[in-house]
Amino acid sequence: MNNFDKIYRNIVLDHPHPGPPGNRIRPAAVSFLLTPDEAPRLLAIQKAAHPHYTWAGQVALPGGHVDPEDPDTKHTALRELEEELGISSDKVDMIGSLGHFMTLNNVCIEVLAGWWQGSGPLRHDPSEIDRVLDIPLNILMENHLASGFSGREPDWTELRYPIEDAVIWGATARIVHHFMECLLSTGNHPLSSCG
Incomplete structure (x- = not known):
């Protein structure tokens, strides 16, 4: 991998991230997946635009609620990747947690960060997801x-x-903001050479 791999791993493993709240009533997990390119891209989804759905059309990270059968949040994130986009766990290198973030409706989301090879066919249910987004990190x-x-x-x-x-x-x-601030705290602008 390139020099960004070291920076990304340092951010995930060595920077402080938001901890879980004292009472995690509704836990969820999402994947913050970057491609290992010279110009890394973030994998995101845009939710389907259903009438009367609060989050209709929202850009989100793939993921969902922790099921009682899930042994941990990493399992939740990987399970949801497979269910939502058809990405199997062997196509992902999870590094660790970027912390916990609360939604406006009191769901505690743990963000699992990792690499995705960025290739291969993706599949999604159009009744749940309008489209898959490949967002350049430098943008x-x-x-x-x-x-x-x-x-x-x-x-x-x-x-x-x-x-x-x-x-x-x-x-x-909030998750993107936290990651951008972590990137900036590395002391240089690691995306300046990324396209």
Whole structure:
């Protein structure tokens, strides 16, 4: 892999991340998967636009609620990847946790970070997912810096990352913000040479 692999592993394994709340009523797990390219891309989904669905059209990370049968959140994240996108666990190298993030409806999401080879056919149920997004990490960083999000915690109403014809908001935007701040804390701009 390239130099970004070392930076990514350092961020996941050595940086402080948000811990779980004292009372995890509704635990969930999502995958923060990057491609191991010179210009890493983040795998995301856009939820189907069902009428009366609160999160209709939302850009999210693949994942879901922890089932009682799941031995841990890593298992949940990998199970959901297979169910939602047809990505088997042998196509993913999970590094570790990027921490816990609360949604507006009190779901505690643990974010499992890793690498995805970025190739192979993906499948999804169009009744649940409108499309799969392949988001260049350098575009997210450009938005992060241009919006003045660096070095501060914007509130929920302000924190938005526009991509293509959609917008990352809510808990997913908090996750992206946390990762961008971790990247910036590495002391250099690791995405400056990524395209």
